[in-house]
Amino acid sequence: MKTQKEAQFESLYLDHKDKIYRLCLGFVREKELAKDLFQEILIKIWRHLESFKGESEISTWIYRIAYNTALTHTAKEKKKAIQQTDFPENLDLAEPESFTQEKENQLNALYKAISSLPELDRIIATLLLEGTPYKSIAEISGISENYVAVKVNRIKTALTQKLNPQPHGN
């Protein structure tokens, strides 16, 4: 029989898996590394689930964990110091078969564009792409709402430019 924690974890997983997976791809690009990061985030959500006190929206709490994990994962990845645990090796996160090659290419270009941004901008960009309100972006990143608004304009311009390259220079 499932415990209350298991049931809550499963429900959170179903509600947030897509967003978490997308943020992983925005942070690390390579699918294998994204899987590692995805798993690391789920592990942390599980470990800290009992400490959630309802002081913020559960989604804000999850994304704080997810982005914090992504930040340290990026730092750790350089040293390959990931702790070994007893988890299944076959976490299949392949895209649904209906994905066309063209869309795949577009997505890869988007991940490339996002991962070329500085870490803080990457966080804001991925939250923005999820349609997250500025207030929540500020809560998750720890910067002021005004500054989020400033960054959003720059990020929108940067991403649009990167995905619409000018063929002849300037």
Added chain:
Amino acid sequence: METNFNDIQQLWQSQKAKDFDIQGLISGLKKTEQKQRKERISIAIITPVTLAFLFIAMPWAESKAILFSLLVIAVAMLWVVWLSFRSTLMPSDNSESLSNQKYLETQLAKLRQRYKIAGTYMYYYALLLAIALNVSYYVLLAPFSLEMRIAVHLALTIIIMVMMNFSIRRRLKKYDRTIKPIMEELERLLSDIKKKEVISN
């Protein structure tokens, strides 16, 4: 055709994570939790058992100096165990769910504390251990000649210090390889966030 931000947003949200074996993951997590529970129990048992053995083996009732020495060893051992295994012994903290800036500050503080334990507190531990053992040996070696006693005290102190120094340096070298690059990266991220926040104000 030019891609605008709404198109980018739609493209981004079209990416879905395919379901995977969530039950397998939960089962793995539960196994890990069981392992950690066993580790906590082992730590909680081994130290008192070691101390109990010392109190049984040493004639502390016959001399206040030996009793003092054993108490110093006990305090030093408990202190080091607490410092080294605090994160394992304590339930998880909530630092993971803090804002990015606060989280990075917490992570850095934790890593700095690990360096401090290895580089500073372990020397205090070695000093306490040397004092405690020398006090015991002062009593135990009472029947021997003065030269013999001085030689034993000197040898004991030098051995403890050399061994601890070797072990601490090895640990610090390992930290320089594994923890230091992570700390530098986290410091860079933190300064980046702070710098941008200052510019915005």
